[in-house]
Amino acid sequence: MRQERVVDLSNFNNTLTVSVIGAGYVGLTLAAILSNAGIKTYAVDVDKNKIGVIKKGKSYFFEPGLDEFIKKGIKSEKLIPTTNYKTAIQNSDTAFICVGTPSNFDGSVNLDFVFKSVKSILENVKSDLIVVQKSTVPVGTGERIKKMIDEYDNKEINIDLISSPEFLREGSAVFDTIFPDRIIVGGNNKKSVKKVIALYEKIDNFAKNIKHNNFMEYAFLYSNKKRSKNLAPFFERVIETDLESAELIKVTANSFLALKISFANSVSRLCAQNKAKTADVMDGIGSDHRIGKSFLTPGLGYGGGCFPKDVAGMINYANSYNFSFNILDEAVKINETQVYFAISKIKKLLGENLRNKKAALLGLSYKPGTSDVRKSQSSRLLRKILDRGMIVSVYDPQAINEAKKKISHKNLTYIDNIKDVFRKSDIIILATEWNEFVDFDYSKITKDMNSLNFFDGRGVINEDKIKELGFNFIGF
Numbered sequence: 001m002r003q004e005r006v007v008d009l010s011n012f013n014n015t016l017t018v019s020v021i022g023a024g025y026v027g028l029t030l031a032a033i034l035s036n037a038g039i040k041t042y043a044v045d046v047d048k049n050k051i052g053v054i055k056k057g058k059s060y061f062f063e064p065g066l067d068e069f070i071k072k073g074i075k076s077e078k079l080i081p082t083t084n085y086k087t088a089i090q091n092s093d094t095a096f097i098c099v100g101t102p103s104n105f106d107g108s109v110n111l112d113f114v115f116k117s118v119k120s121i122l123e124n125v126k127s128d129l130i131v132v133q134k135s136t137v138p139v140g141t142g143e144r145i146k147k148m149i150d151e152y153d154n155k156e157i158n159i160d161l162i163s164s165p166e167f168l169r170e171g172s173a174v175f176d177t178i179f180p181d182r183i184i185v186g187g188n189n190k191k192s193v194k195k196v197i198a199l200y201e202k203i204d205n206f207a208k209n210i211k212h213n214n215f216m217e218y219a220f221l222y223s224n225k226k227r228s229k230n231l232a233p234f235f236e237r238v239i240e241t242d243l244e245s246a247e248l249i250k251v252t253a254n255s256f257l258a259l260k261i262s263f264a265n266s267v268s269r270l271c272a273q274n275k276a277k278t279a280d281v282m283d284g285i286g287s288d289h290r291i292g293k294s295f296l297t298p299g300l301g302y303g304g305g306c307f308p309k310d311v312a313g314m315i316n317y318a319n320s321y322n323f324s325f326n327i328l329d330e331a332v333k334i335n336e337t338q339v340y341f342a343i344s345k346i347k348k349l350l351g352e353n354l355r356n357k358k359a360a361l362l363g364l365s366y367k368p369g370t371s372d373v374r375k376s377q378s379s380r381l382l383r384k385i386l387d388r389g390m391i392v393s394v395y396d397p398q399a400i401n402e403a404k405k406k407i408s409h410k411n412l413t414y415i416d417n418i419k420d421v422f423r424k425s426d427i428i429i430l431a432t433e434w435n436e437f438v439d440f441d442y443s444k445i446t447k448d449m450n451s452l453n454f455f456d457g458r459g460v461i462n463e464d465k466i467k468e469l470g471f472n473f474i475g476f
């Protein structure tokens with residue numbers, strides 16, 4: 001239950017050194033921001049190559065603004081990238097676990113990385129430590145970790161476990177880490193809970209002094225900047241709870257957002273049967289404050305390293321108790337089939353036979369602001385249209401290198417410059433809503449195309465304006 005509290009942080013202000021285990025999207029961002037907030041932070045990863053890149057003052061993946069924070073962290077010597085658990089853990093009083101939790105084939109969550117990192121922590125710990133579990137895990141994982149701690153525990157050392165799930169969004173990871181809209185801290189030991197809250201408060205103090213210069217504008221490119229001004233005071237955003245509630249909050253949040261997306265996509269299928277415009281319908285219902293507008297834009301559906309696996313994990317967890325979470329099964333089905341609905345729309349523009357039709361595909365990452373193509377619906381659509389014999393030129397501002405590792409095809413050409421992607425195309429397919437695609441002046445490329453067709457897979461293009469240029473247009 002949410003409680004009114006005033007926390008005395010005075011005891012915790014000076015001595016903190018932190019280890020962040022797993023230097024990926026979540027861990028590296030957290031480590032970089034903590035170090036900029038003045039906290040000595042070890043960024044620990046088992047991957048030497050990743051640590052090698054971070055040591056040079058940059059990230060090995062694209063995330064707006066992150067490089068600048070890493071560079072400053074390294075320069076101030078507050079950020080210490082390492083593969084050495086021993087040095088990191090023996091110098092830390094808090095260790096955040098931020099390792100990956102991918103899906104197993106049956107949809108259950110693979111916890112191997114989490115348990116391996118706990119084992120490595122326990123093998124190296126020599127003094128009191130708070131372990132903050134931040135990876136997204138099924139309910140009950142904390143209890144399993146506690147059991148490991150009890151079994152390993154040197155009785156003279158206090159090791160306490162806190163669950164504090166992460167809600168950052170790739171593409172605005174820096175913004176979300178600095179300005180989180182809620183901070184969940186689950187655990188039984190009040191002192192440890194307060195210590196972790198104190199750490200987060202250090203980030204909040206840092207946030208209060210941030211200068212909104214050009215660099216921050218860039219870091220916040222894909223964020224709702226207004227949110228930073230409208231945020232409630234720090235302690236009103238902190239929710240203290242028990243371990244299991246904290247674990248469940250995270251997967252429930254992602255499952256609910258997936259439901260919203262699939263709901264909007266179902267409505268778009270209904271709208272295809274009449275003249276209603278889905279965007280207007282969603283705008284109309286989203287204006288009701290009880291519903292809200294976000295995550296109701298119809299489109300190709302959700303993807304990425306989190307939603308698909310977290311929803312699968314939730315369904316699997318429910319099934320393990322013989323409870324069928326049918327509403328989520330349905331959300332997954334809608335998401336899986338949305339790509340075929342998109343193809344039916346493309347056929348409305350190009351005719352039933354797509355073979356040898358040439359597409360200019362805009363976007364490969366699962367959303368704008370990231371180079372991540374994991375479970376990307378845009379990349380899935382690419383595969384499906386290649387299967388149907390289309391010839392595709394594709395451009396993405398950041399994700400081409402990642403996509404090249406996964407998709408190659410004789411009919412597929414990766415293009416480095418947006419201007420060159422449209423040549424001799426029969427259709428533009430906008431698959432990821434990068435600002436660059438929304439702001440692009442399409443009047444400049446109409447001459448380059450074979451025929452003027454535009455499919456907006458993300459509901460971001462102004463239909464009237466694009467039609468004025470002579471395009472046949474279809475969206476969701």
Ligand SMILES: NC(=O)c1ccc[n+]([C@@H]2O[C@H](COP(=O)([O-])OP(=O)(O)OC[C@H]3O[C@@H](n4cnc5c(N)ncnc54)[C@H](O)[C@@H]3O)[C@@H](O)[C@H]2O)c1
Pocket residue numbers: 021022023024025026027044045046047050098099100101113116117120134135136137166167168169170305306
């Ligand atoms: N990416 C997101 O947008 C996001 C948002 C919220 C929560 N999460 C959750 O946070 C967790 C981490 O996600 P991510 O996207 O940062 O993953 P990631 O794959 O980007 O990073 C995980 C890192 O952990 C490292 N690692 C694996 N085993 C290790 C070990 N034993 N010791 C040290 N390092 C190890 C890997 O080398 C990798 O660099 C997942 O549970 C994910 O569901 C992710």
